[in-house]
Amino acid sequence: MREKSETTSRVLGVVLSGATTKQAIAQLTEHGEKIVNEGMLVGIQLWGSERLAIARVEKLRIESDIFKPGDAWSELRRESLDALTMLESVSSPYVTAVLNIIGLAGEPGLPPLPRPPKPGDKVVELPRDPSLLFGIDENRPGVIWYGDIYGYQGLPVPLDVENITMHVGVFGETGSGKSYGVGYLLELLSQIPLGNGKTAALPMIVIDANGDYLDYHHVFVTRGSLGALHKVIRFVTPRSRLRSTPFTREIKISLDFFTPREAAEIIMMYKTGGLDINEMQVSALDRVISELTEEGYTITELLTNEINLVYERLEELSRGRDAPIHHQTARAIRSALDKFYREVYKQHGILSTEPTFTGELIDDITRNPSMLIVDFSADGAPGVPLQVKQLIVAYIARLLYEKFTRYKVDGDERYLLLIIEEAQNYAPNLRNYPIGMSIARDYLALIATQGRKFGISLLLVSQRPAFVDPVVLSMTNTWIIHRVAPDDVHYIARAVGGLPEDLEKRLTSLPRGVAVIAGQMNMIGHPVLVRVGKRKVSHRMGMTRVVETLRRLYSGRNGD
Numbered sequence: 001m002r003e004k005s006e007t008t009s010r011v012l013g014v015v016l017s018g019a020t021t022k023q024a025i026a027q028l029t030e031h032g033e034k035i036v037n038e039g040m041l042v043g044i045q046l047w048g049s050e051r052l053a054i055a056r057v058e059k060l061r062i063e064s065d066i067f068k069p070g071d072a073w074s075e076l077r078r079e080s081l082d083a084l085t086m087l088e089s090v091s092s093p094y095v096t097a098v099l100n101i102i103g104l105a106g107e108p109g110l111p112p113l114p115r116p117p118k119p120g121d122k123v124v125e126l127p128r129d130p131s132l133l134f135g136i137d138e139n140r141p142g143v144i145w146y147g148d149i150y151g152y153q154g155l156p157v158p159l160d161v162e163n164i165t166m167h168v169g170v171f172g173e174t175g176s177g178k179s180y181g182v183g184y185l186l187e188l189l190s191q192i193p194l195g196n197g198k199t200a201a202l203p204m205i206v207i208d209a210n211g212d213y214l215d216y217h218h219v220f221v222t223r224g225s226l227g228a229l230h231k232v233i234r235f236v237t238p239r240s241r242l243r244s245t246p247f248t249r250e251i252k253i254s255l256d257f258f259t260p261r262e263a264a265e266i267i268m269m270y271k272t273g274g275l276d277i278n279e280m281q282v283s284a285l286d287r288v289i290s291e292l293t294e295e296g297y298t299i300t301e302l303l304t305n306e307i308n309l310v311y312e313r314l315e316e317l318s319r320g321r322d323a324p325i326h327h328q329t330a331r332a333i334r335s336a337l338d339k340f341y342r343e344v345y346k347q348h349g350i351l352s353t354e355p356t357f358t359g360e361l362i363d364d365i366t367r368n369p370s371m372l373i374v375d376f377s378a379d380g381a382p383g384v385p386l387q388v389k390q391l392i393v394a395y396i397a398r399l400l401y402e403k404f405t406r407y408k409v410d411g412d413e414r415y416l417l418l419i420i421e422e423a424q425n426y427a428p429n430l431r432n433y434p435i436g437m438s439i440a441r442d443y444l445a446l447i448a449t450q451g452r453k454f455g456i457s458l459l460l461v462s463q464r465p466a467f468v469d470p471v472v473l474s475m476t477n478t479w480i481i482h483r484v485a486p487d488d489v490h491y492i493a494r495a496v497g498g499l500p501e502d503l504e505k506r507l508t509s510l511p512r513g514v515a516v517i518a519g520q521m522n523m524i525g526h527p528v529l530v531r532v533g534k535r536k537v538s539h540r541m542g543m544t545r546v547v548e549t550l551r552r553l554y555s556g557r558n559g560d
């Protein structure tokens, strides 16, 4: 625990008259003028006592009595530079700060003030002691400490791991630092304090759109450990040249967790992109698959080695005038089956009667907490189209749902975090983002609405939250918001259930690596600005080396 002497902070300003319990205007001291920034938190020593209020600086204003518009010096300022210099020498500008009061320090949730600060109350730096400030002991089990509160190096935000089950959304435009920040959060979640100096990792599956998390795999492979994680395994598609590298497996899935009806939907949706799904075709294919599964075949067998059986049964059921399946419907189904078989099974090798991403794997990683990275980068999934990736995500979501329901029924409580980068590609909001229906959307919605009861948490990462399915998005309850596009601000503020106005205004101009953190996990109980902490594992993927590469490729060509 830090020394209490740190709490005697230096005075940053004094409260002026007219304060309410929600807002105060303070004049800054010379020291305050040097270090106070807009967006920063400060303390107000209330009523001349030891009680402390926490407030956020909404706005700074510089004032001067001699440089007021239309004052008696206006003409002089206009006519003479000498006079201007003279005025400058006698003017004494000062800075006022508008402070939005958050609540009383020292108690969880920061309760509201019973009465306003009085004129002359001191504005001070926050003590870097979480128990004095938030009433939360630094060593409390189940709390991870995230980054630094903006303006206070060494004063992190306490996050309650218990509330991760209510799902997390991380938003920010490209280059705002989302992936870096998520990596930092995953590092914290791979060492959750349990008390008595013990730590444990939360099992995690990362759907890694661009290989942003492969540094964790690399470090695990070279060092043999990463936090309290047991293993870090990378999954690549079967045609990836990386498939036989260490701690790397091919991802092969089956469709046996799905019902015949769901499998029929998936196949038809795969063909049409889901935009034009025909109920008659889905139920006819459901009938064909159901009949054959009742005869003892698995759905995966039917869509791989035994595809001819499906074709034959389809043909039988659509032959003749009174056939139960119209021949045109059969033709459309045949074409969808062909495409699914050719691309998913033959070309990309994803579908298999011997899947590698299995229920046993989930048993293993939840018993021995591990990180699985599904590498959808160009190296990990070469040439694999989005629809196949959506199918893989749908499968993983369905498998997790199935497994965790079973754990619950058996009284075998387990937890897992499913991280989805570029969430808009798997759970799209079709009104704003018409990429075609995602096969994964309904299964992710299932986890979003039901998962928390079973111990599955979602962490959705997106550049454009307005493009994410509103049902899925509305189920997130903790938000880490980096710099976002102006079009997204309103949408985010609504999804978050309202942000303080001054923070909302800041969202489009946050520097890289600074975010607003709000919602259930944030134990301060109020949205705060935070500087993301330093990762232990570097983030090579996000780096660019334009100048270095130009030098390597082209220097010397002009004879220099």
Ligand SMILES: Nc1ncnc2c1ncn2[C@@H]1O[C@H](COP(=O)(O)OP(=O)(O)OP(=O)(O)O)[C@@H](O)[C@H]1O
Residues within 6 Å of the ligand: 172, 173, 174, 175, 176, 177, 178, 179, 180, 181, 463, 512, 513, 514, 532, 533, 534, 539, 541, 542, 543, 544
């Ligand atoms: N807090 C930080 N400290 C140090 N470097 C950072 C920080 N945040 C981001 N960076 C660096 O900035 C670059 C962009 O960050 P990052 O890749 O996380 O952005 P992003 O929002 O995920 O972008 P995209 O959506 O395009 O993937 C990377 O090189 C990353 O390492």
